[in-house]
Amino acid sequence: xxxxxxxxxLSIDETxxxxxxxxxxxxxxxxxxxxxxxxxxxxxxxxxxxxDRLLRLPVSIRNKVQxxxxxxxxxxxxxxKACFPKARQVTDRFHVQKLALEALQDIRIKxxxxxxxxxxxxxxxxxxxxxxxxxxxxxNGDTRKQLLA
Numbered sequence: 001x002x003x004x005x006x007x008x009x010l011s012i013d014e015t016x017x018x019x020x021x022x023x024x025x026x027x028x029x030x031x032x033x034x035x036x037x038x039x040x041x042x043x044x045x046x047x048x049x050x051x052d053r054l055l056r057l058p059v060s061i062r063n064k065v066q067x068x069x070x071x072x073x074x075x076x077x078x079x080x081k082a083c084f085p086k087a088r089q090v091t092d093r094f095h096v097q098k099l100a101l102e103a104l105q106d107i108r109i110k111x112x113x114x115x116x117x118x119x120x121x122x123x124x125x126x127x128x129x130x131x132x133x134x135x136x137x138x139x140n141g142d143t144r145k146q147l148l149a
Contacts, residue, residue, distance in 0.1 A: 005031070005039045006057070008066040010084075011092070012076055014045045024050055024076070029069065047078040054083040071095045112148035119145050 009029040016022055024042045031037035042050045054062070065087040070076045072095055080089055123133045135143040 005036050006061055006065060007031075008064060009069075010039060010065055010067075010087070011069040012080065013071055013092075014073065014076070024079075045073070045075055047075040047082075050079050051082045054079065057083075072099075108148055112145065115143075115145040115148050119143070 005028050007028040007030045010026055011029050012024065012026045014022055014024050021043065022045050024045050026039040026041075027033075027037045028039055040054070042053065044050075062084055063086050065084045067088045067090055068080050068084055069090045069092045070080060071092055077089065080087060119133075119135060122135070126133045135145070137143055138147060140147075
């Protein structure tokens with residue numbers, strides 16, 4: 001750990017480096033990935049050993065941290081709360097966007113299945129009378145089912 005690298009803005013995240021081994025990495029955001037960016041790297045993602053290690057730093061150094069960017073992992077939140085209680089926690093944009101896109105994808109898939117079911121019903125009705133069903137097309141040439149694919 002490099003306490004001299006601790007600045008007011010940190011980032012903490014877990015990553016898999018080699019052979020699937022997980023590590024928790026703390027970086028100084030002001031260094032922007034250059035010299036002095038690495039504050040600490042810890043093997044594993046369990047909160048307790050990381051908290052024990054970070055609490056060895058003087059309170060005066062830990063209290064200088066104003067903001068920490070993190071994902072939504074419970075263990076990371078525990079670490080920040082225990083070791084940097086004065087820091088504001090900010091959820092990183094990547095994870096917020098990922099959750100939003102997953103939710104949007106779930107909605108799109110639900111509507112696609114509804115469109116397929118609706119089209120199947122429309123196909124059955126004319127078929128019973130030896131007719132054919134021609135789906136409505138939007139101005140781009142797609143049917144509702146195609147648009148939601």
